[in-house]
Amino acid sequence: MLKFFLVGWVCIGTGIDQSCLRVASEITHATYPECNDYYEMVQGDLNDLDDYITLSFSCVQAASLEDVLYKKET
Numbered sequence: 582m583l584k585f586f587l588v589g590w591v592c593i594g595t596g597i598d599q600s601c602l603r604v605a606s607e608i609t610h611a612t613y614p615e616c617n618d619y620y621e622m623v624q625g626d627l628n629d630l631d632d633y634i635t636l637s638f639s640c641v642q643a644a645s646l647e648d649v650l651y652k653k654e655t
Contacts, residue, residue, distance in 0.1 A: 584609045585616040587623075589638030609643070616640035 587606040592599050610616035620638050627634050 584611065584643040585613055585640045586610070586643060587616060587620055587638045588641045589636065592635040592637075593633065595633065610640070613640050 586609060589604065590601050591604050592601040594600055606619075608619065610619060617640055620640065624636055627636065
């Protein structure tokens, strides 16, 4: 069975005061569309903070998660 996780960045603040953090969801999703729908829901919940919080996520298959994280760090 495939599992998908949201992996990406959350940036809070503006300009030089902006701080970013790499994060991954704890919630697993059985399909890519389910994962993507969840991301859209989270984005919608944070719409009112659009000028202060920036989200950049991708749905990643669990089997590929280690490869994706390793490539980003190097």
